[in-house]
Amino acid sequence: MTTPQPTRHRRLRANPTIRAMLRETHLTRADLIYPVFIHAGDQPTIPIPSMPGVSRLSLAAFEQALLGLADLGIPALLLFGLPAHKDALGSQAADPNGIVQQAIRLAKRSHPNLYLISDVCLCAYTDHGHCGLFDANQQLDNDKSVAQLAQVALSHAQAGVDMVAPSDMMDGRVRAIRTALDSEGFQDTPIMSYASKYASAFYGPFRDAADSAPQFGDRRSYQMDPANSDEALREILTDVAEGADLILVKPALAYGDIIYRARQAAGVPIAAYNVSGEYAMLKLAAQQGLIDEKQAILETLIGFKRAGADLIVTYHAPQVAPWLPA
Ligand code: PBG
Numbered sequence: 243m244t245t246p247q248p249t250r251h252r253r254l255r256a257n258p259t260i261r262a263m264l265r266e267t268h269l270t271r272a273d274l275i276y277p278v279f280i281h282a283g284d285q286p287t288i289p290i291p292s293m294p295g296v297s298r299l300s301l302a303a304f305e306q307a308l309l310g311l312a313d314l315g316i317p318a319l320l321l322f323g324l325p326a327h328k329d330a331l332g333s334q335a336a337d338p339n340g341i342v343q344q345a346i347r348l349a350k351r352s353h354p355n356l357y358l359i360s361d362v363c364l365c366a367y368t369d370h371g372h373c374g375l376f377d378a379n380q381q382l383d384n385d386k387s388v389a390q391l392a393q394v395a396l397s398h399a400q401a402g403v404d405m406v407a408p409s410d411m412m413d414g415r416v417r418a419i420r421t422a423l424d425s426e427g428f429q430d431t432p433i434m435s436y437a438s439k440y441a442s443a444f445y446g447p448f449r450d451a452a453d454s455a456p457q458f459g460d461r462r463s464y465q466m467d468p469a470n471s472d473e474a475l476r477e478i479l480t481d482v483a484e485g486a487d488l489i490l491v492k493p494a495l496a497y498g499d500i501i502y503r504a505r506q507a508a509g510v511p512i513a514a515y516n517v518s519g520e521y522a523m524l525k526l527a528a529q530q531g532l533i534d535e536k537q538a539i540l541e542t543l544i545g546f547k548r549a550g551a552d553l554i555v556t557y558h559a560p561q562v563a564p565w566l567p568a
Pocket residue numbers: 361363365373409410444445446447448449516517518519
């Protein structure tokens with residue numbers, strides 16, 4: 243009688259070569275989308291205290307930074323504009339000479355191969371800091387917001403953006419944006435929809451960066467309850483039916499199940515947004531010497547890929563790009 247042997251899973255982990263050969267999930271530079279904040283003022287860089295290593299850039303500083311970003315092999319940027327003036331209607335958001343529209347034209351001239359995605363929202367442009375517009379009774383007016391968002395997306399397309407990314411969470415905006423783009427000859431401009439976007443505490447540092455914290459109330463009437471996942475599927479399937487080419491799950495770190503379910507159900511590629519608070523947590527823990535920064539960042543990003551993300555929007559992009567294969 244021989245005693246039964248344990249199953250020896252460890253044979254295939256015995257040395258680095260076989261481990262590398264059998265790695266199931268890969269992270270490459272081609273997965274990365276880097277968010278960039280461009281402000282309308284002259285000061286070249288304005289650091290964001292809650293996001294170590296990230297600054298708001300003037301147009302001129304953005305132009306300079308492009309060279310370095312392209313050299314790093316980061317394929318795509320997600321652009322956020324910080325306008326000089328805010329008003330109740332977020333008028334600057336759709337201005338052909340708005341800050342983001344200028345940044346798009348400038349980047350396309352000097353770096354035509356850098357893929358530009360623009361965030362389409364109103365919260366950085368409205369004086370009340372909400373992602374939509376209000377009616378006379380101080381209620382969020384979904385359909386008025388959607389009409390304005392379609393104009394914003396169109397103005398980005400006219401400036402030459404490669405892809406638009408609505409992040410407002412109003413109902414019907416993907417269809418309205420698709421219709422507006424198609425009617426002006428932008429049939430080939432894809433839409434990446436922030437389809438499942440949660441009302442999250444992890445956006446805190448971003449709201450410092452974009453000066454977009456709501457001046458009253460919160461975003462829970464349009465962003466989703468973190469307790470829900472069937473609802474995320476409904477949002478995703480609706481946006482795909484309305485014409486979304488790519489679906490974004492946001493935040494990412496506590497939402498691996500949503501990325502996974504989106505992957506199974508959506509039938510379109512999935513991007514995960516590794517948001518500002520997630521970035522800040524890792525950076526501050528590393529600064530305190532609590533974790534190994536490189537390993538923790540790579541483990542986080544590979545986790546999004548393993549869950550099913552095709553692409554990752556991350557503020558870590560310039561730091562990780564040199565660590566990754568093309
Ligand atoms: C705008 C928008 C937000 C983020 C991206 N687009 C903030 C919000 O909804 O309050 C957050 C990004 C981040 O935290 O990194 N609607």
